[in-house]
Amino acid sequence: MQPLTLFSLASQNANWLATRQVTIASNVANANTPGYRAQDVAPFNAVLSHLQLPIATTSSGHLQPETPSGLKSAVKPADTWDVVYSGNSVNLEQEMMKAGQVGNAHTLNTNIVRAFHQLLQMAVKV
Template identity: 65%
Template sequence: METLAVFSLASQRASWLSARETTIASNVANANTPGYRAQDVTPFASVLQRLQLPMETTAPGHIKPESLAGAKLRVKPSDSWDVVYSGNSVNLEQEMLKAGEVGSAHALDVGVVRSFHQMLMNAVKG
């Protein structure tokens, strides 16, 4: 049986969230280590760009993917770490905000997978 795209994408995002959570924990653990540089994983958006999922239109009134080609969006990485005298760049407030984002994203992913699973089970039963 072929893996459904929603479950595959959710699995990849869960792995990414796990890696980000580990990185955040490492940053917090080294908050007092002189010379330690805070780290973060590459954004999940880059994973989606590598997948190159094609846009589909299912009705004549839908927006065509070609019409979106002119919209040039650029994402600039922000490096807002404050480096203190010891050379350490960990900001505990930022790390706690990132940890909260990871928790919220995980809860969202679990909810989406649970809902999709329920829809799939209802389709099979009906």
């Protein structure tokens, strides 16, 4: 039996989300600190690229993944921090938007794990 990497992946995503939430909270807490520079964590897809999860096919009828070069595009960093006179680069609106994104991602992660857990329970009962 092969290991279930979905739970491991969901756990790593939850840890990444927690780290990002702590970073956002630190930025908000230092919004009035002179000279404070806003921080963020590396995107989760950078974490995924280090995992090297292979795509396995168990049947010859499975489709092989394709990576057409026409769909790839360069991603530009959205580094739009406004630096005020005190040297602080925290933008509270951006931080609140990021906090909302983290909350939504956490809800999605939890729902996926719950659904997968229910599928496993149904499979064991059969």
